[in-house]
Amino acid sequence: MAQSRRPSASEDGSTDGNSQRVLKKYPNRRLYDTQTSSYITLADVKKMVLEGQDFVVRDAKTGDDLTRSILLQIILEEETGGVPMFSSQMLAQIIRFYGHAMQGMMGSYLEKNLQTFTDIQKNLAEQSKGLYDANMMNPEVWTQFLNGQAPGVQNLMGSYLEQSKNMFEKMQEQMTKQAETFFPGMPGFGGPKR
Template sequence: MAANGVRIIKKYPNRRLYDTETSTYITLADVKQLVLDHETFQVIDAKSAEDLTRSILLQIILEEESGGVPMFSAEMLANVIRFYGHAMQGMMGSYLEKNIQAFIEIQAKLQEQSKALIDNKAFAPEVWTQFMNVQAPMMQGMMTNYIEQSKNLFVQMQDQMQQQARSMFSAFPFQQQPGGKPDDTD
């Protein structure tokens, strides 16, 4: 392990991953397990020392999406791709990250409450199963409401930014083209 507490995994040109903590070669499945175990790690190119962590994590996501039940629809992935190079790219990444963090916090709170109920043996197993069956749709409803509120806030923010941009640029002498598009040529 490195001095800063980050586990270093080296990726060699032959595509093999080497865990410097255990001094063994590992697979993507092993890296996935590190993620699930909340281990802090960094994957670096053994030759150039380039940080490859994101690339390896994307490979794991690709494998997960290819097998079993995918998390992302084709439309959702297409929309994500459309944000690359867009003026809102940075904001979208932050938005998605914050929403996933909020989801994780809601999930942790539900697990904490569930654990308290189990520890207190408040429910018999069959009652507990019924309780959890009710929780899933309720959780979906909560997330839908949260996402709708988040969407409305995002739209409001976008409208405010457009109004600010209009007022900032109203002093510039742009000519209107037919169809309402500004033309900065004379």
């Protein structure tokens, strides 16, 4: 059995400490971390994502950026094991947007919504920090916290969903106006009023 040669750090140009961490994907499906000079697994890449590390995955031969495909592999593994995040109906709706005029807008819409949701999570985590104090850990304090959080979380989520709905409706209005401009008088786009 032939052993794969490990490339040196100088071969990939990643010796600069300020640059993005580079992972190389080889034809044998193995991932090589140029920072640690070792082969890693998808579980290691997932850990890097969870830790918020900035990295890029490159094809070892062509140099093509494979980061998205590796992240999609991690999502696929997470979806097939345990409790999935996406329902079949949601995945089907996402697929329907490919090739649709609003495909590009849908990506930024989902990204903004995920960022808003992440911000809400951070705010809740900040509010609950005091509860981790050993002196504060008693049932009465927890009850007060949870009773106070339920309406707050409901208000945050309600506001978040309303903003999301409004943003999507504005995007639809913009698309309709642009279509009317490009295709005046065409059925389905309104056209000039007489």
